[in-house]
Amino acid sequence: MFQYLTALSFAALVAGQQVSPPPAEDAIYDYVVIGGGPGGLTVAARLAETASVAVVEAGGFYEVDNGNSSVVPLYSLTGMPFLDTSEQFPPSPLVDWGLLSEVIPTANNRRIHYAQGKTFGGCTAINTMAYHRGTAGSYDRWASMVGDDSYTFTNLQKYFTQSCHLTAPDLEKRNATNTTINYDPEMCDNSEGGPLQVSWNNWVDPTLTWLGKAVEQLGLTVSPEGFSSGTLAGHFAWIPSTIEPAKAIRCSAESSYLQEALPAGDLTAYPNTLAKKVLFDSSSSNRAMGVTVSTNGIEYTLSAAKEVIMSAGVFHSPQLLMVSGIGPKDMLAAHDIPVISDLPGVGQNLWDPISLGIMYTVNTQSGASITANPANWPISLEQYGDAGGPYSSAAGFIAYEKLSEELRSTLSDEALQELDAFPSDWPDLEFVAGSFPGAEGTNTGSITATLIKPFSRGNITIVSNSMNEQPSINLGWFSNPHDEEVAVAAFKRLRQAWDTDAANTVKVGEEAVPGSAVQSDEEILEFLRGSVNQLWHASGTCAMGKSTDENAVVDANAKVFGVEGLRVVDISAFPFALPAHPQASVYMLGEKIAHDIKNGR
Numbered sequence: 081m082f083q084y085l086t087a088l089s090f091a092a093l094v095a096g097q098q099v100s101p102p103p104a105e106d107a108i109y110d111y112v113v114i115g116g117g118p119g120g121l122t123v124a125a126r127l128a129e130t131a132s133v134a135v136v137e138a139g140g141f142y143e144v145d146n147g148n149s150s151v152v153p154l155y156s157l158t159g160m161p162f163l164d165t166s167e168q169f170p171p172s173p174l175v176d177w178g179l180l181s182e183v184i185p186t187a188n189n190r191r192i193h194y195a196q197g198k199t200f201g202g203c204t205a206i207n208t209m210a211y212h213r214g215t216a217g218s219y220d221r222w223a224s225m226v227g228d229d230s231y232t233f234t235n236l237q238k239y240f241t242q243s244c245h246l247t248a249p250d251l252e253k254r255n256a257t258n259t260t261i262n263y264d265p266e267m268c269d270n271s272e273g274g275p276l277q278v279s280w281n282n283w284v285d286p287t288l289t290w291l292g293k294a295v296e297q298l299g300l301t302v303s304p305e306g307f308s309s310g311t312l313a314g315h316f317a318w319i320p321s322t323i324e325p326a327k328a329i330r331c332s333a334e335s336s337y338l339q340e341a342l343p344a345g346d347l348t349a350y351p352n353t354l355a356k357k358v359l360f361d362s363s364s365s366n367r368a369m370g371v372t373v374s375t376n377g378i379e380y381t382l383s384a385a386k387e388v389i390m391s392a393g394v395f396h397s398p399q400l401l402m403v404s405g406i407g408p409k410d411m412l413a414a415h416d417i418p419v420i421s422d423l424p425g426v427g428q429n430l431w432d433p434i435s436l437g438i439m440y441t442v443n444t445q446s447g448a449s450i451t452a453n454p455a456n457w458p459i460s461l462e463q464y465g466d467a468g469g470p471y472s473s474a475a476g477f478i479a480y481e482k483l484s485e486e487l488r489s490t491l492s493d494e495a496l497q498e499l500d501a502f503p504s505d506w507p508d509l510e511f512v513a514g515s516f517p518g519a520e521g522t523n524t525g526s527i528t529a530t531l532i533k534p535f536s537r538g539n540i541t542i543v544s545n546s547m548n549e550q551p552s553i554n555l556g557w558f559s560n561p562h563d564e565e566v567a568v569a570a571f572k573r574l575r576q577a578w579d580t581d582a583a584n585t586v587k588v589g590e591e592a593v594p595g596s597a598v599q600s601d602e603e604i605l606e607f608l609r610g611s612v613n614q615l616w617h618a619s620g621t622c623a624m625g626k627s628t629d630e631n632a633v634v635d636a637n638a639k640v641f642g643v644e645g646l647r648v649v650d651i652s653a654f655p656f657a658l659p660a661h662p663q664a665s666v667y668m669l670g671e672k673i674a675h676d677i678k679n680g681r
């Protein structure tokens with residue numbers, strides 16, 4: 081109860097800043113940032129230290145619109161039914177765009193609901209808050225692809241560290257000596273006080289300790305330095321979350337960067353305001369002059385004296401570029417959009433790592449099962465009043481590995497070649513342990529594997545010249561058959577995990593999903609086509625690259641090719657999906673590009 085009131089008063093504080101939103105009329109700022117997710121708010125907050133900045137966000141404030149479903153860590157797993165990926169998802173239009181993909185012919189003709197935050201904070205208002213960084217080799221690949229050494233893992237350190245503030249694990253509250261945590265205490269620059277709070281859960285889900293042990297018994301070892309130190313393969317880790325530890329509430333791009341910048345900097349936030357079109361001065365150098373926006377049906381123009389920054393996320397940044405005249409010229413022509421810059425790569429190169437899972441009923445408890453029982457509410461709420469107990473916690477066990485020789489031997493030479501084309505430290509699979517309440521007070525454990533070297537590519541196209549319609553999303557899952565081979569191998573690996581001593585100690589009865597009837601490779605593949613899901617890490621639809629790369633959309637400083645005064649700063653500008661939960665790297669990119677802009681690059 082106490083926490084809920086805290087969340088409400090926090091929302092009121094936010095509303096206090098925003099009670100009279102800026103007037104819905106033409107205005108001019110040095111920078112106009114489109115989208116209030118981690119990319120947009122990081123760059124906006126840093127620019128607002130020395131310039132005037134407007135941030136345009138289609139949604140409102142999640143603390144008000146989604147309440148403790150967004151604020152309380154456990155509810156990131158149990159409290160947001162709209163994260164359902166099926167076509168029948170329950171809509172939550174105040175905080176989610178409700179995007180539905182096109183039918184995926186290679187995934188049982190499913191259409192996927194791809195949740196995306198529509199609120200200040202963007203997806204960091206609805207995500208699972210896992211915080212870690214990719215492998216050194218993945219950023220080094222980024223550097224070589226864009227021809228700029230400032231993207232090597234070593235050179236990116238300062239942007240990672242200056243974005244966050246680290247709190248050491250509270251081992252007393254965690255009360256779980258069997259969850260070894262190793263980390264680099266310097267991974268955040270606490271002296272400069274980066275606003276993003278990174279901390280460890282104050283409670284450990286007992287089921288996850290057992291499933292984690294099962295993954296360990298596959299032969300993985302605890303990460304010696306934690307998963308933000310550039311090495312992942314062969315290790316497991318209890319990773320930190322973006323949780324504000326004193327109250328154990330979600331720390332989002334909104335509660336960190338925006339809340340810090342609103343009083344301190346020259347920042348104006350436009351809630352419930354849709355960016356409809358970027359305007360260009362076509363008489364000269366195609367300079368971005370501003371943005372047409374709409375608040376409650378009132379259209380007006382926010383002009384940018386210096387630059388427009390596009391941070392609308394992986395689906396909407398390419399859509400808004402195309403609607404504004406930047407994209408493949410034939411597609412623009414088909415919708416009567418005058419071509420400002422013919423860039424065939426806009427909306428292409430969608431990397432979307434997919435996950436598959438196996439579940440059993442287990443005899444252990446979990447946060448979800450404990451809080452599903454009303455008899456446990458008083459004690460759990462009391463613990464949460466002290467920032468502990470199951471409500472304070474959001475998963476936390478992940479692991480990465482390269483496929484074993486045994487499983488590699490099941491793959492075609494072509495699939496092996498594709499796997500081996502990645503940097504050598506890039507793992508093949510990620511494992512995540514999870515738990516859900518089952519029927520009649522039982523508890524279900526899941527171990528999922530994610531294909532973090534996805535070979536299939538999807539795309540985003542437009543169906544009209546209006547931002548009032550959603551883009552057409554082709555996820556492309558399994559469109560490259562080598563992904564099917566790796567997925568079948570990953571499934572077999574999960575069965576190995578469920579056959580370890582640790583798993584055998586806790587599992588009850590037969591395999592619950594998919595069940596023992598699924599045995600042959602064909603049966604496994606059929607199950608996978610009907611069940612794989614996103615991990616919500618879609619990336620790369622406005623890819624960064626060299627000017628000689630015809631599919632590149634932005635250069636190494638995130639500037640859009642063929643125009644002036646326009647950058648893309650969000651996960652769409654990544655050249656590929658990193659081998660990592662990506663939010664740490666989105667904040668990093670926001671810090672880096674803000675630094676570039678301030679230094680005249």
Ligand SMILES: Cc1cc2nc3c(=O)[nH]c(=O)nc-3n(C[C@H](O)[C@H](O)[C@H](O)COP(=O)(O)OP(=O)(O)OC[C@H]3O[C@@H](n4cnc5c(N)ncnc54)[C@H](O)[C@@H]3O)c2cc1C
Binds near residue numbers: 212354356649661
């Ligand atoms: C369910 C879920 C779970 C996840 N779990 C994790 C996790 O545990 N760890 C992790 O690292 N990552 C996780 N992620 C991914 C991570 O949150 C995203 O990669 C990250 O938020 C992307 O940041 P972004 O700035 O590129 O875009 P977004 O966060 O998508 O922000 C874009 C913003 O732009 C706004 N916008 C879009 N179009 C317009 C327009 N036309 N006008 C005005 N505003 C507009 C949107 O409303 C949104 O607020 C998860 C994502 C989801 C959805």
Ligand SMILES: *[C@@H]1O[C@H](CO)[C@@H](O)[C@H](O)[C@H]1NC(C)=O
Binds near residue numbers: 081152
């Ligand atoms: C969430 O909000 C409800 C009121 O809508 C409240 O009863 C409940 O205690 C809150 N839960 C937590 C964990 O704070």
Ligand SMILES: *[C@@H]1O[C@H](CO)[C@@H](O)[C@H](O)[C@H]1NC(C)=O
Binds near residue numbers: 255
């Ligand atoms: C700590 O864990 C032990 C073993 O699971 C349990 O018996 C004990 O009650 C826990 N202590 C607290 C304070 O939660």
Ligand SMILES: *[C@@H]1O[C@H](CO)[C@@H](O)[C@H](O)[C@H]1NC(C)=O
Binds near residue numbers: 255
């Ligand atoms: C780890 O410790 C916790 C807390 O004491 C306990 O509930 C859990 O069963 C343990 N897990 C394993 C794998 O021993």
Ligand SMILES: *[C@@H]1O[C@H](CO)[C@@H](O)[C@H](O)[C@H]1NC(C)=O
Binds near residue numbers: 538539541554556559
């Ligand atoms: C997008 O992907 C779909 C499905 O793979 C494909 O049919 C279509 O041609 C692609 N569109 C573009 C413009 O690349």
